Amino acid sequence: MSLLVVGSVAFDAIESPYGKVDRIIGGAATYFAVAASFFTHVNLVGVVGDDFTKEDEAIFRGRKIDTLGLERTAGKCFFWAGKYSQHLNERETLVTELNVFADFQPKLSKASREAGTVFLANIQPDLQREVREQCRAASFVGLDSMNYWIETARDSLFETISVVDALLLNDTEVRMLTGESSLARASKELRKQGPGVVVCKEGEYGAALFTGESVFSLPGYPLEAAVDPTGAGDAFAGGFFGYLAARAPEPLTDSALRCATVYGSVMGSFNVEGFGTERIQRLTSSEITARFHEFKRLTHFEPLPVAGPSREVSAVAPG
Amino acid sequence: MSLLVVGSVAFDAIESPYGKVDRIIGGAATYFAVAASFFTHVNLVGVVGDDFTKEDEAIFRGRKIDTLGLERTAGKCFFWAGKYSQHLNERETLVTELNVFADFQPKLSKASREAGTVFLANIQPDLQREVREQCRAASFVGLDSMNYWIETARDSLFETISVVDALLLNDTEVRMLTGESSLARASKELRKQGPGVVVCKEGEYGAALFTGESVFSLPGYPLEAAVDPTGAGDAFAGGFFGYLAARAPEPLTDSALRCATVYGSVMGSFNVEGFGTERIQRLTSSEITARFHEFKRLTHFEPLPVAGPSREVSAVAPG
Numbered sequence: 001m002s003l004l005v006v007g008s009v010a011f012d013a014i015e016s017p018y019g020k021v022d023r024i025i026g027g028a029a030t031y032f033a034v035a036a037s038f039f040t041h042v043n044l045v046g047v048v049g050d051d052f053t054k055e056d057e058a059i060f061r062g063r064k065i066d067t068l069g070l071e072r073t074a075g076k077c078f079f080w081a082g083k084y085s086q087h088l089n090e091r092e093t094l095v096t097e098l099n100v101f102a103d104f105q106p107k108l109s110k111a112s113r114e115a116g117t118v119f120l121a122n123i124q125p126d127l128q129r130e131v132r133e134q135c136r137a138a139s140f141v142g143l144d145s146m147n148y149w150i151e152t153a154r155d156s157l158f159e160t161i162s163v164v165d166a167l168l169l170n171d172t173e174v175r176m177l178t179g180e181s182s183l184a185r186a187s188k189e190l191r192k193q194g195p196g197v198v199v200c201k202e203g204e205y206g207a208a209l210f211t212g213e214s215v216f217s218l219p220g221y222p223l224e225a226a227v228d229p230t231g232a233g234d235a236f237a238g239g240f241f242g243y244l245a246a247r248a249p250e251p252l253t254d255s256a257l258r259c260a261t262v263y264g265s266v267m268g269s270f271n272v273e274g275f276g277t278e279r280i281q282r283l284t285s286s287e288i289t290a291r292f293h294e295f296k297r298l299t300h301f302e303p304l305p306v307a308g309p310s311r312e313v314s315a316v317a318p319g
Numbered sequence: 320m321s322l323l324v325v326g327s328v329a330f331d332a333i334e335s336p337y338g339k340v341d342r343i344i345g346g347a348a349t350y351f352a353v354a355a356s357f358f359t360h361v362n363l364v365g366v367v368g369d370d371f372t373k374e375d376e377a378i379f380r381g382r383k384i385d386t387l388g389l390e391r392t393a394g395k396c397f398f399w400a401g402k403y404s405q406h407l408n409e410r411e412t413l414v415t416e417l418n419v420f421a422d423f424q425p426k427l428s429k430a431s432r433e434a435g436t437v438f439l440a441n442i443q444p445d446l447q448r449e450v451r452e453q454c455r456a457a458s459f460v461g462l463d464s465m466n467y468w469i470e471t472a473r474d475s476l477f478e479t480i481s482v483v484d485a486l487l488l489n490d491t492e493v494r495m496l497t498g499e500s501s502l503a504r505a506s507k508e509l510r511k512q513g514p515g516v517v518v519c520k521e522g523e524y525g526a527a528l529f530t531g532e533s534v535f536s537l538p539g540y541p542l543e544a545a546v547d548p549t550g551a552g553d554a555f556a557g558g559f560f561g562y563l564a565a566r567a568p569e570p571l572t573d574s575a576l577r578c579a580t581v582y583g584s585v586m587g588s589f590n591v592e593g594f595g596t597e598r599i600q601r602l603t604s605s606e607i608t609a610r611f612h613e614f615k616r617l618t619h620f621e622p623l624p625v626a627g628p629s630r631e632v633s634a635v636a637p638g
Contacts, residue, residue, distance in 0.1 A: 017500070038628040064629075087500040181336070181406040183523075184541035204502075205524035206538055217538035217617050219525055222503035246629070258620040263627075285628040292622065298536050299618045301577040303611065308582075309357040309604040310383075310565070 001248035002041055002114065003241060004138075005032045006106045006131050007121025007234075009046040009070065010078035013095070014275060017086055018227035024276035025059050027078060028121035028144065031231035034277050035238025035267040036119075037063040038288060040246040043112045045069035045131075049076040049100040059277065069112055075100040088229055088272075089204065106131050113137070117245035119237055120164070122146050125156040132163050140252060142166040142241055143195070144233070150176050162194035168237055170201045183208060184215065197257060199240065199264075201233050207268075209261045213254045218261055219299065221269035221291065228275045232268040235280055239267030266291045321360055321433070322564035323457075324351045325425045325450050326440025326553075328365040328389060329397035332414070333594060336405055337546035343595035344378050346397060347440035347463065350550035353599050354557025354586040355438075356382040357607060359565040362431045364388035364450075368395040368419040378596065388431055394419040407548055407591075408523065425450050432456070436564035438556055439483070441465050444476040451482050459571060461485040461560055462514070463552070469495050481513035487556055489520045502527060503534065516576060518559065518583070520552050526587075528580045532573045537580055538618065540588035540610065547594045551587040554599055558586030585610045 012026035029046045036042045041064040048056075048070060060067050078101035081094040106127060113134050118141040120128040125145065132141055143164040149157050150173060157177075161167055167190055171183055180186035187198040187210035198210040204226070209216040243263040247256055266288055273279040331345035348365045355361045360383040367375075367389060379386050397420035400413040425446060432453050437460040439447040444464065451460055462483040468476050469492060476496075480486055486509055490502055499505035506517040506529035517529040521539070528535040562582040566575055585607055592598040 040629075087494055175406055182541075182543050182545060184543045188543075202524060205521060206536075208538065208541060210541075215541050215617060216620065217525075217541060218620075219527065219536035219538045222501075222527060222529075222534045222536060224501050224503045224507075226501060243627070246627075247623075255621065255623060259623055262620055288628045292627070296620070296622075298534060301535065301537075301581055301615070302574065303615075304566075304574060304578055308562070308565075308611070309607040310359075 001116035001245050002043060002111065003036055003117045003119070003245035004043045004045065004112045004115035004135065005029050005036070005119045005121060006045040006128075007032065007123055008078050008101055009048050009052070010080055010101070012079075012230060012276060013081035014228055014230055015082070016084040016088060016228050019275060021275050025056055026080065026231060026276055028231070028234040030059065031234035031271065031277060031280075032119060032121055032238040033060065033065045034063065034280050035235040035271070036242030036245070037065050038283070038285060039239070039242030039263070040064065041066065042242070043069055043109070043115060045106050045108060045112055047071045047073055047100050047104045050074055051076050059281065066111070069107070069109055071107060073100050082230070084229065088226055091229070108134050116140070116248050117241055118142070119241045120144070121234060121237070125149055125153050125160040129156070129160040129163060132160070139248070140165050140244060142168055142237065144168050144237060145173065147173060147176060158193060161190070164195050166197035166199065167195040168199045168201060168233070168240070170203065170233060174200050184210070199261065201236060203229065203232070207236065207261055207265055209257055211254055211257055216258045216261060218265050218295065221265060221295065221298070223269060223272060226272045229272050230276060232271045235271035236264040236268035240264035262292055262295050263288070265295065321362060321430065322355055322436045322438070322560060323362045323364065323431045323434035323454065324348050324355070324438045324440060325364040326351065326442055327397050327420055328367050328371070329399055329420070331398070331549060331595060332400035333547055333549055334401070335403040335407060335547050338594060340594050344375055345399065345550060345595055347550070347553040349378065350553035350590065350596060351438060351440055351557040352379065352384045353382065353596050354554040354590070355561030355564070356384050357602070357604060358558070358561030358582070359383065360385065361561070362388055362428070362434060364425050364427060364431055366390045366392055366419050366423045369393055370395050378600065385430070388426070388428055390426060392419050401549070403548065407545055410548070427453050435459070435567050436560055437461070438560045439463065440553060440556070444468055444472050444479040448475070448479040448482060451479070458567070459484050459563060461487055461556065463487050463556060464492065466492060466495060477512060480509070483514050485516035485518065486514040487518045487520060487552070487559070489522065489552060493519050503529070518580065520555060522548065522551070526555065526580055526584055528576055530573055530576055535577045535580060537584050537614065540584060540614065540617070542588060542591060545591045548591050549595060551590045554590035555583040555587035559583035581611055581614050582607070584614065
């Protein structure tokens with residue numbers, strides 16, 4: 001089934017202890033589309049300026065990505081510059097220039113409006129809601145957001161949350177949005193607002209999936225060569241929704257959502273291995289499948305026949 | 320087989336958003352011993368002042384804890400006061416009074432020297448090494464440390480690391496000790512220094528186990544009622560080494576180390592549910608076993624027959 005993503009296509013300048021790039025293609029919709037295209041066809045809706053060349057657009061070519069919805073307008077692309085700390089766990093935003101993105105009004109083609117699965121990448125929550133309302137055929141709509149909207153458009157964000165099926169946020173955002181320390185309690189709270197599925201992304205520490213049925217948690221992949229976390233959350237979303245869209249119209253079971261979380265983690269972890277989309281651009285399906293199975297080995301344990309806590313405790317045995 | 324722990328027994332004053340206690344029994348050896356005693360007999364070696372009453376000592380009674388090695392000396396117990404941030408993920412030390420702990424010289428009884436499994440809780444690394452040298456019968460010796468020793472006794476700490484079998488540190492300490500951002504790479508580095516086993520504790524995010532054979536990673540338990548993280552790392556160590564000591568002389572397989580990591584996480588997660596040792600004191604074996612199995616459900620996933628990445632990608636399918 002078809003998958004629609006609405007979000008930013010941008011240029012990024014990134015500095016990490018592992019290198020520096022001055023102008024690479026970034027933006028949530030870019031990372032999402034490249035990652036999801038390994039699983040299914042993607043319609044991309046976004047806006048770029050006239051500095052986005054045919055050469056730049058090559059990033060989408062040769063993939064299952066339909067860029068008819070990528071609007072071109074006079075002006076410059078959204079530009080973001082950031083710098084990561086020594087251990088890549090903190091980042092400082094150096095520059096944010098919205099440029100053509102400031103007046104972004106998503107225009108959906110008929111094909112986009114008929115998508116079964118939709119991902120509303122991080123944009124202004126009113127716009128996200130407008131898109132959601134136009135996608136009448138969508139049976140599974142996901143939403144990402146960020147601290148900026150939590151702070152400046154809280155009511156609108158909650159209104160949008162109430163009309164989506166899945167909410168993907170990082171742990172800091174989940175806490176900021178709910179004021180809850182416990183991610184488990186916070187996710188319960190958020191699920192009451194509407195979305196049946198809450199995914200809490202924890203960066204290098206993994207991700208947790210909260211549904212009505214259960215909690216699933218997956219640790220981070222033990223990367224030896226992380227170089228740039230930019231876009232990892234969007235690549236995660238691409239793997240997550242790409243996998244689910246590829247399965248449609250199979251039912252959205254708890255098992256399927258767990259696998260989607262693993263594929264999301266696979267895509268996010270690969271993404272961090274290169275600057276920008278560099279690593280996921282040269283990824284192969286067999287690498288994806290291999291890492292899925294590595295996650296299985298990474299997390300596998302079985303109770304052993306001998307031992308476990310003794311029966312006579314607590315507070316019974318002699319000191 | 321017998322288990323020895325050498326470390327602090329202390330009084331703590333703790334403040335978190337969930338409450339405040341002025342004087343509860345803490346110290347690494349206390350948390351460790353209470354947690355480990357659910358699995359096996361523990362010899363505790365430490366020192367307390369004359370302010371440590373018979374009533375205080377009741378915490379060890381009725382458990383498989385031998386306190387013959389808990390020395391009493393004139394003066395006051397080690398005292399620590401700390402305050403946790405809103406989400407419990409940061410803490411500020413308000414007071415550290417070493418008191419009788421400043422001159423702690425571990426004295427090992429014959430029984431202690433004959434322990435098969437030993438945990439050197441966080442004390443000065445020279446002292447840890449002296450204890451390790453006296454425990455000639457020990458086949459599995461674990462070590463914990465802290466940022467203070469990494470900064471002020473780095474060479475001694477590395478010397479001690481070279482004579483133990485397992486190193487348990489939190490992620491920040493692992494990075495501080497190695498200068499490596501990647502915990503996988505850092506653990507590889509640390510294993511080259513001697514210990515075959517490195518456990519990286521990640522607080523609410525779980526723990527990772529690095530052995531010569533594999534990497535095992537377990538997410539944190541999705542607690543709804545975390546109130547005080549104090550001692551969670553030591554309760555983790557108690558579950559980890561308690562389980563392994565209970566299994567001895569069974570071989571220390573990769574599977575056993577994975578189960579030990581789960582039991583460590585079980586004990587650490589329960590510990591956080593109460594102030595100080597409050598929760599693990601009233602824990603039962605069946606609660607421990609139940610949470611072990613909950614970890615299994617929490618992390619379970621299976622590849623499904625339909626979907627996964629398509630075969631024809633990357634960079635082949637039409638855009």
